[in-house]
Amino acid sequence: LKRKLLLDFSLGKQEFPRQFGWHLVLNSRDPSPSPTHHPSPSTFFIKTLNLTSVSYLTNQTVSSLVSNFHSLESLTITKCNGLRSLRIDDVSNLQNLTILDCPQLKSLYIEAYELTSFRYRGLLCWFSLRGLHFLADAMLDFREGPGYSRFEYQHFDLLLLAMRNVKILTLCRWIFEAIISPWL
Template sequence: MEEEKLDDLISSLPFEIQQRVVSLMPLKEAVRTSTLSTFWRSLWSPIQVNLNFDPNPIIHEGSGQDVKQVIGMFLRSYACPEQLKLNLKVTDHTNEELVVKATKGVDQELHLEFFETQKVATKTCLYLRSNPTQNANFFGVKLLHLRSVANLSKPLVAMLFSNCNVLESLRLEKCRGLESLEVETESLQSLVVEDCSDMAAIVVSAPNLKSFEFRGALPQIDIKKTVSLVNAVLNLRDGPGSNQFECEDVLSILASLKDVEVLTISGWLLEWLCWGGVIFGRLAFKFNKLRELSWTDSVINKEKRDSLACFLNICPSLVKLSVEIQSNLSFIPSPFFHQYWHEPHLWMDFTTVKSNTSELEQLKHVDLVGFVGKEDELLLMGLLLEKAIRLNSLTIV
């Protein structure tokens, strides 16, 4: 009853004051008020604009001016929360429609959603490059979260955000049909790519990149010119996908991450390399700065246990190790390799593996999650206890 009285009271206020009330709320909470009553929904009646849209030349300089002008006018004031519904009629032979829903808040917040009338089964690429000589509506964007960017919305996204010269954080999520990503900017510090099931290649040229996270099926990853990368996540829970790789391809990815201090990696990838005959201690690079390592997989068996032991030989500065068994993960079988680099060390007995494992002189903390006391798990625990001569804590969850 009290809520109804309050709603009636607010409904009787002038429209400008009603908008002011909404503007004092966080944007997500303000948007949710549209479900309360007809009155609240009236505050969120979107500005509707219909435009023609050519997805082919829009990424070229001078094109897409109508779209830029409409969004530019929409963003001129953040005095109150507003919504824009931009209906873009595709002018090519497909006669499809792209709908862009933009919601802005008073604290410089902007959320964009893309809706396509048809799901086009076409794989696309996304290029985001900064251009200091040009200005744009989104020139000052520092954090960008793109979700479900598909075939038609991809060129529009590239047009709007290619001049984000101060972009610091980029996140791509569930962009199915997106086959490759290329980012070139000096300002980028964080990049997250998650659940983009068709992603086959990621190329990043960002000297100030500090954090890189990938979750999905293994793509080709090329990180260039970075000197600041501290944290890396390779959560390859979907295995290798449909991509074809050789040992050299995977090792080039690891080599680009060799200076990180914190690394999360899927255990099957290390096992895969070891089945190919790779012995980590014989490589030309080490993870000399790595202080925290998180290893995840669906199970601990002999091959995974010995692969982890081999990888620890190139982690001389490791302080904390977390080994997590996640039963909900799928088992990823190792592929067949036509030739080996060396005699595979996975054929060795455990006594030999243990004797070949380096002393873990800096390792002080070990967390074991999901262990149930199987033989290979116990042997790994014994190996860590023997090699970590300065171990302070061993936690089993």
């Protein structure tokens, strides 16, 4: 049993998607069974979750569902038009996080103490990364540049500082041309 769930909410192209903020609380309760503890029927043992095209209309339902996934190890979020801010709080377990092609994303807050792999492709947004002590592999692809008009180098410095222990860091060409090369 792979314990994998794919949820795709694509309905075709939304011309003007309603913007929303999304707060996901993952692994909020201790899933370890005790001799007297029996999992509730609403607890799902999903290890991998792929979410595509979550929108303003579906994000609360998805958040409620995801809060019951106490064994989640891998989360992928893609093509969420209208997603303006994303906050992921994880008490434990989440090891792989991928966020791709969410064109309106302006801020991303992640607190994940077991995260070992992080992939991000989209506009350079405001990042707050906490608890990434075990992060070994990261990919940052901001090929379309910053998602806001006033780009300041210290924002990128804070992002790299949060990833200072990463063993493998993959950066796109835009980062090298716009940020690193002027300093060389």
